[in-house]
Amino acid sequence: MPEPRAAIERVVRDYLEGMIYGNPGQIEAAMHPKCMQAGHFNGVYEFLDRAEFIASLQAEAPAPPGTPIDSEILSVDITGDVALVKLRDACFGTSFTDCLTLIHHEGRWQIVMKAFYDHANDG
Template identity: 45%
Template sequence: MSDRQAVEQTVHLYVEGMAFANAAALKKAFHPKSSIIGYYQNAIEWLTRDEFIAAILAEEPAPPGTQPFMDIQNVDVEGDAASVKVTDDFAGMRFTDYLSLLKIEGRWVIVSKLYHLHT
């Protein structure tokens, strides 16, 4: 598997983990020290991975068997660093995420998520 494919696989893991409230998938996709940042309900939100997962688990997950919306618009990989722009839906809201990933011990993980909530 190429690095690009492995990065995209991590993005899929993240989006599906979010859609189906799968904490194990989200913990695998995100580094423990990752940050999740953006404006939510007109206030800046700056979360740790575990705070983000708790917020996801507080929402109603997508029904089993549904296909979550995900549109990967850009993937840029340079050595052990990668950047991804992806638009996805969660809890009836549409987000554009800018994900920074790092290859650690042979595995790509999200170290930062900067998001925009569409209105």
């Protein structure tokens, strides 16, 4: 497994670009087909699989490709073929903290679980 951190960061970039620019193919490349995500968005609890997540993005206006993405990887913890990424990102009128679990399988990293916190829920 050469340079896992760089490969993980590419997966995170594909996830962000796919979500923010409205490119389902990038999300599909970044997330395992059985990936699940959970969190509160706009005060509503979501528990979605990858297909439901992609469909939910249809309600959001995508940013034009090339628009700067406001994000920061806060931490990456790698143990063997498992990685945990904590990410701050802003999109869809709010900011999020995403906790991503990735697994290296069949020669590549993929997001298999996502829990997120919508900072619009602060306060």
